[in-house]
Amino acid sequence: MIPLHYEQDKDREEAYLKEIKKGRDKAYLKDIDDKCIRYLGLPFDTVVLLPPDGLMNIQKEYGRKSEKERETIRKEFRSIGKTENQYMEHILYGTMPSAARKIIFDTAKVKTCPYCNRNFIQMVEAKGAEEGEQEEKYKSFFELDHFLDKDTYPMFSVSLYNLIPVCPSCNRVKSTQKFEYYPYDSANGSDDLRFHYVIMGEDFLKDESLIKIELEKRSPEMTRSIDGLYLEKLYEGHKDLVQEIAGKVRFFGDDYLKSVCSQFPDLFRDVEEAYRILYGNYYEAADFPKRPLSKFTRDIYEDSVEGGAIR
Ligand SMILES: [Zn+2]
Incomplete structure (x- = not known):
């Protein structure tokens, strides 16, 4: 949303x-x-x-x-x-x-x-x-x-x-379902819905069945709308993206974006731009409407940088 x-x-x-x-x-x-x-x-x-x-x-x-x-x-x-x-x-x-x-x-x-x-x-x-x-x-x-x-x-x-x-x-x-989460509501925030993933084994980069995607919803209105659209189940289909993002973070390390910015100031204006080039999507919430899976990509990236969670 x-x-x-x-x-x-x-x-x-x-x-x-x-x-x-x-x-x-x-x-x-x-x-x-x-x-x-x-x-x-x-x-x-x-x-x-x-x-x-x-x-x-x-x-x-x-x-x-x-x-x-x-x-x-x-x-x-x-x-x-x-x-x-x-x-x-x-x-x-x-x-x-x-x-x-x-x-x-x-x-x-x-x-x-x-x-x-x-x-x-x-x-x-x-x-x-x-x-x-x-x-x-x-x-x-x-x-x-x-x-x-x-x-x-x-x-x-x-x-x-x-x-x-x-x-x-x-x-x-x-169809004719009544949603309570109104997209134009000025009280909405970009984090009303947040994606997370948990891993059930260290081999998750090779085996996506070890990944579980979770949607954190900030309000009952959001929960009902998400359920009505089957978003929880649909996003389960994007575990391969979790593997790519988590794999890149693991490969490059947490501070990679900052270091490429200082190494190549002519190529990357800021960390957000370096993120876009590397992860193929926008980082700023204002830019989320520009590309599919932008919110998902950023949330998964942020989860990965913190190390994710092993369950
Ligand atoms: Zn849609």
Whole structure:
């Protein structure tokens, strides 16, 4: 789980609103706006651009309503457009222009899936539409997860900070599960999840069955989200990386990074850069979204430098 950082960008938000509404039926948009004001006390534009804490607050308020009230509101939002058409989910979200998806992707500022940090996610310019296809500006190599699922919260179907670009595997596995670990929550830290390994024998560099990978989760919210995504089991598949990292640390010694920096000041700007070249990944938490397995690599490295633990 890689936290996402919220940074308000008014121009980007305005552009997102414009894309969402482009070419849409004005009467339906007016209907949505009326319902947003009536049931949430906010105009539609505000609901679409609710910042992360605003989105969480309004979700809490909504949760305090009675089940009956929530069901009525849900029906009201789902009946916009022709009855049962679910305009917000099927049209506004379902046929969202790729330019709007691009803004969501740029807002998250990630190159890897923030849920698993195992797969790259990307967006590229489209090569042009084939005959019979709709012209789209960009092609996305990721899926969008509705953090607050669109069945329960149809009103947040296109809310910018409710849409998390994730890899198709995580999106499929998460499906409609409700997560409590919200990637945009400002209280998140890069160490909310920490990877460790324990070794059951000295031969672990040759025999990966002697390695056990453990995930230390800092909150029950994190634990439930990790379980929901099968991350514990998935990371068991990366024991070969533990062997490589621990092997390098053993071969080079704990102080190797510092010593190459002082020996080759022209080649390595700092220890972090030396680490990147040697271990093939980023060291700083701010750079974790740039490459798969970055967090795992750093945690395993730090465990190895301290000597790991023999059990
Ligand atoms: Zn993923």
